[in-house]
Amino acid sequence: MMRLRQTLASLAALLLITPGLSPALAQGNAEAGKTIYNQHCASCHGKGLVGGNAQSMLDGVWQFGAGRGDLVRNIKFGIAANGMPDYKDTLSNRQINQVVGYILAAEKQAAPPKPPLPKKLLTRDYDVDVTVVAEGLEVPWALTFIDNDTALLTERAGRLRLLKDGELHPDAIADTPAVFAAGQGGLMDVAIDPDYADNGWVYLAYSHALPGEGNNRPAMTRVVRGQIKDHAWTDEQVVFEAPHDTYISSLYHYGSRLAFDPEGHLYITIGDRGKQDDAQDLTKPNGKTHRVNRDGTIPKDNPFADHDNALPSIYTLGNRNAQGLATHPKTGGLWSSEHGPMGGDEINLIKPGVNYGWPVITYGINYNGKPVSDLQAKEGLAQPMHYWTPSIAVCGIDFVQGDHFPRWQNNLFVTALSHQELRRMNIQDGRVIYQEVILKNAGRVRDIASAPDGTVYVVLNQPGTVLKLTNGGPVLRQ
Ligand code: HEC
Structure with a gap:
């Protein structure tokens, strides 16, 4: 029984960093992500993910890669040449995943129109x-x-x-x-x-x-x-x-x-x-x-x-x-x-x-x-x-x-x-x-x-x- 409980607990921990599996866990993650965002990111990227000096998170445009892995990388290692700090010593992998989860969920909700192909x-x-x-x-x-x-x-x-x-x-x-x-x-x-x-x-x-x-x-x-x-x-x-x-x-x-x-x-x-x-x-x-x-x-x-x-x-x-x-x-x-x-x-x-x-x-x-x-x-x-x-x-x-x-x-x-x-x-x-x-x-x-x-x-x-x-x-x- 102990074993089973331990297995379940580690499974739950895994789920925490795996997006979209359980609504309740995802909700908790998004909350955690939002807190991290407000504490570390809002000063540059804006309070509601827009309106800061740095890039909007809701316009559907990702200059440095749009995939989940791209975002994780850009946050973890920064983009020094463009003034984006790195967070590898400040945030854990799990926290970075949480903030990415928060950004991507908000982006999805904002459903930005895909930029049309330029003519x-x-x-x-x-x-x-x-x-x-x-x-x-x-x-x-x-x-x-x-x-x-x-x-x-x-x-x-x-x-x-x-x-x-x-x-x-x-x-x-x-x-x-x-x-x-x-x-x-x-x-x-x-x-x-x-x-x-x-x-x-x-x-x-x-x-x-x-x-x-x-x-x-x-x-x-x-x-x-x-x-x-x-x-x-x-x-x-x-x-x-x-x-x-x-x-x-x-x-x-x-x-x-x-x-x-x-x-x-x-x-x-x-x-x-x-x-x-x-x-x-x-x-x-x-x-x-x-x-x-x-x-x-x-x-x-x-x-x-x-x-x-x-x-x-x-x-x-x-x-x-x-x-x-x-x-x-x-x-x-x-x-x-x-x-x-x-x-x-x-x-x-x-x-x-x-x-x-x-x-x-x-x-x-x-x-x-x-x-x-x-x-x-x-x-x-x-x-x-x-x-x-x-x-x-x-x-x-x-x-x-x-x-x-x-x-x-x-x-x-x-x-x-x-x-x-x-x-x-x-x-x-x-x-x-x-x-x-x-x-x-x-x-x-x-x-x-x-x-x-x-x-x-x-x-x-x-x-x-x-x-x-x-x-x-x-x-x-x-
Ligand atoms: C000191 C200001 C500053 C802080 C703090 C900051 N950023 Fe940035 N961030 C930038 C700048 C500047 C860029 C590059 C934007 C550009 O060149 O248009 C950037 C770029 C990014 C990008 C890539 C955007 C793209 O278009 O591909 C992501 C993702 C990102 N930041 C996420 C975060 C997250 C998450 C945090 C908090 C953990 C954070 N940033 C904190 C300034 C900041």
């Missing part, structure tokens, strides 16, 4: 018109153009979709490979062969699990190519598959993005799969950029091709989870965006044989607040071209080309999930000299693609939407 964006150089070209997608992941009127789009659940003449084909392409759609995994990037007009090859990166049941199956990122005929996937060939004894039972950090260099080599990113030390191990495929020929053979000049025991496809190492990859239209340089943990999101210039340092050096801190490493720099390990702390949750990237936005030509456009942003970065001589937020708070941004005609397509995660940005006229400077 116009005022940027430094252009008035930009925004149109919705596709809606109702399920976690769209990547968009790539075949020609000016035709694009392919992936949905993480495993669908390859066709966007033609501004219309989304109602049916997914049939017979694409079965993907292991769980956690962060599923169908990820899609890329078109540089000689697509002649050979019709389309490349897909996806999470591939070993046969079995359930989500605990070992899995890794795999790349295939195939052709699309009569709206169906055919003639599939495996282009990259890691040795099965390197597969890992985890549902995250698969990467994966694909890009070609001017010579036609294919680059593939794979995240660390949650095993950070593997990123430094040349016998492991995870935490790396790989380079293969388009038919899957290994280029003879790969940096570790002759290295004992190294996987010969490895091109760079020490990469935590690259979520963006793009080739500079002029220089041919390969640029990547990489997720840091909490802080330390990076933009890197990917060069053969280079070690980008994860997890030995990083500007990030772990989700438990402890630094991942005391080192931010070390001899022999590359520094990022640019980094963000706190993390913006950097995602797909692309260089804008063409004459549609002449002042944006060859600028790197960078997306962000949790910060819900599209950023423009002007890079000169390999340095980021200027950046501008083009789109903010329209939803989590997963990918960006420069269309052949120079217009810009933006993929929003949720709700799954594709936006098209067109030039509404240059801004007249005084």
Whole structure:
């Protein structure tokens, strides 16, 4: 009986930090949260959660991430650069959860209208018109153009979709490979062969699990190519598959993005799969950029091709989870965006044989607040071209080309999930000299693609939407 009572008591304690399970407990939590809020937060954020000098809690706009976990993180560790103090030494985890519960419940009750998608964006150089070209997608992941009127789009659940003449084909392409759609995994990037007009090859990166049941199956990122005929996937060939004894039972950090260099080599990113030390191990495929020929053979000049025991496809190492990859239209340089943990999101210039340092050096801190490493720099390990702390949750990237936005030509456009942003970065001589937020708070941004005609397509995660940005006229400077 004592035992049972103890079990019940610890269960109740658990419920206290688990929202929404018992109305009575939730009520008590909200009260506790309100007290904490009034004591610690109201002076800046306003008495009734609005009207202070700092950000309103009820307007439905979260600059630094809208998820429960984002709020917990922002309160616990603060946002030093913006004047938000940290509470890790002042409030317990339970108290932070209580105050977050109070804020989210009040926000729900206030039911702020979701900010509508903007129809116009005022940027430094252009008035930009925004149109919705596709809606109702399920976690769209990547968009790539075949020609000016035709694009392919992936949905993480495993669908390859066709966007033609501004219309989304109602049916997914049939017979694409079965993907292991769980956690962060599923169908990820899609890329078109540089000689697509002649050979019709389309490349897909996806999470591939070993046969079995359930989500605990070992899995890794795999790349295939195939052709699309009569709206169906055919003639599939495996282009990259890691040795099965390197597969890992985890549902995250698969990467994966694909890009070609001017010579036609294919680059593939794979995240660390949650095993950070593997990123430094040349016998492991995870935490790396790989380079293969388009038919899957290994280029003879790969940096570790002759290295004992190294996987010969490895091109760079020490990469935590690259979520963006793009080739500079002029220089041919390969640029990547990489997720840091909490802080330390990076933009890197990917060069053969280079070690980008994860997890030995990083500007990030772990989700438990402890630094991942005391080192931010070390001899022999590359520094990022640019980094963000706190993390913006950097995602797909692309260089804008063409004459549609002449002042944006060859600028790197960078997306962000949790910060819900599209950023423009002007890079000169390999340095980021200027950046501008083009789109903010329209939803989590997963990918960006420069269309052949120079217009810009933006993929929003949720709700799954594709936006098209067109030039509404240059801004007249005084
Ligand atoms: C000294 C003033 C101050 C205090 C005290 C303070 N904050 Fe903040 N808080 C800020 C500022 C400034 C920002 C950044 C707002 C901005 O840049 O628009 C911020 C941002 C935030 C954000 C992120 C908002 C977003 O848009 O994503 C959250 C969440 C938050 N505060 C919660 C709290 C909570 C909960 C407390 C009390 C435990 C608290 N703050 C106490 C000043 C404060």
